[in-house]
Amino acid sequence: MGGQACVLYGAAEFSRDTDIAVLASQKNLELLKGALQELQATRIAVPPFEIAYLQKGHAVHFRSYHPEAERIRIDVMSVMRGVEPFDRLWERRVRVDFSPGEGVDLLSLADLVRSKKTQRDKDWPMIRRLVEADYLSQKEHSAEKVRFWLLESRTPRMLMELARQAQGLARELSSVRPLLVAALKGDEHALEEGLAAEQQQVREIDRAYWEPLRQELEELRRAGYPPEEPV
Amino acid sequence: MIEDEWFEWYRLTPQERWSETEKLWAFYLSVGGSLNPEPDSESPFDTLQA
Numbered sequence: 001m002g003g004q005a006c007v008l009y010g011a012a013e014f015s016r017d018t019d020i021a022v023l024a025s026q027k028n029l030e031l032l033k034g035a036l037q038e039l040q041a042t043r044i045a046v047p048p049f050e051i052a053y054l055q056k057g058h059a060v061h062f063r064s065y066h067p068e069a070e071r072i073r074i075d076v077m078s079v080m081r082g083v084e085p086f087d088r089l090w091e092r093r094v095r096v097d098f099s100p101g102e103g104v105d106l107l108s109l110a111d112l113v114r115s116k117k118t119q120r121d122k123d124w125p126m127i128r129r130l131v132e133a134d135y136l137s138q139k140e141h142s143a144e145k146v147r148f149w150l151l152e153s154r155t156p157r158m159l160m161e162l163a164r165q166a167q168g169l170a171r172e173l174s175s176v177r178p179l180l181v182a183a184l185k186g187d188e189h190a191l192e193e194g195l196a197a198e199q200q201q202v203r204e205i206d207r208a209y210w211e212p213l214r215q216e217l218e219e220l221r222r223a224g225y226p227p228e229e230p231v
Numbered sequence: 232m233i234e235d236e237w238f239e240w241y242r243l244t245p246q247e248r249w250s251e252t253e254k255l256w257a258f259y260l261s262v263g264g265s266l267n268p269e270p271d272s273e274s275p276f277d278t279l280q281a
Contacts, residue, residue, distance in 0.1 A: 004249075004252075007245075007248050007249060007252050008245040008248060008249060009245070010240070010241050010245075010248070012240060014252075014255065014259075016265075016266050016267065016268045016269075017268055045276075059275075059276060061276065070266075071266040071267075072266060073266065073267075073268060075276070096245045096246070098246060098249065119273055119275070120271065120273040120274055121273060122271070122273075129237065132233050132237065132241065133237075133240075133241040135233075136233065136238070136241045136242070137241070155232065155233065157232040158232050158233070161232060210275040213275065214275060
């Protein structure tokens with residue numbers, strides 16, 4: 001769901017960890033625990049590897065010490081802000097195969113884009129690249145795809161072109177994405193300002209979302225909860 | 232509409248992009264690159280002990 005997924009979809013990120021979205025059920029966590037033990041993994045920070053923390057939206061962080069994956073960081077999450085519950089993510093997953101029987105299941109592009117709407121600078125250019133790559137990869141522009149691009153593109157000229165080609169849809173979607181009005185007018189400057197404002201607003205929402213989670217982590221540290229523990 | 236420098240990358244298949252990234256990784260590790268994520272003061276995970 002993280003940097004590796006971005007690379008596969010067309011963005012470029014030199015990610016040094018592996019982010020995994022999991023169903024937070026007791027049975028599934030037992031299976032994950034087995035896989036982490038095979039990787040000789042250690043949990044390297046609070047919170048503990050418990051279902052309750054994953055369900056609240058925390059990430060649990062591990063490091064592998066297996067010789068073939070030495071020091072690789074693995075972050076596990078189950079709930080992400082602005083992203084649908086795991087069962088919906090699983091239904092929409094996309095499989096990428098590297099060889100027969102060997103591949104990975106990725107968040108769908110739409111879900112990955114939503115998961116990247118965070119407080120971090122670096123995630124926003126990633127969204128732009130993901131949507132551009134998707135746009136270029138489609139030979140036919142279905143109504144569903146045009147809707148997705150109008151709602152998620154962060155490339156001013158692409159938005160203007162899409163709005164020109166699908167004026168009715170752009171007008172309709174401007175009720176949920178006001179900057180499409182600027183795209184319809186072909187006002188690139190206003191569109192850039194709208195994109196910046198949109199980003200700022202979502203980043204503030206993300207910061208507010210994480211604040212209680214940050215406090216909870218701080219309380220765990222203050223309570224002396226062990227920051228590291230073999231799986 | 233889209234910067235030229237990105238076209239080549241976008242036109243690769245997922246498997247080709249993965250292969251290119253693997254080459255980058257191999258080089259990075261060969262010159263002693265660290266697997267610790269870069270400090271990121273904006274990340275909610277920035278305070279974790281690695």
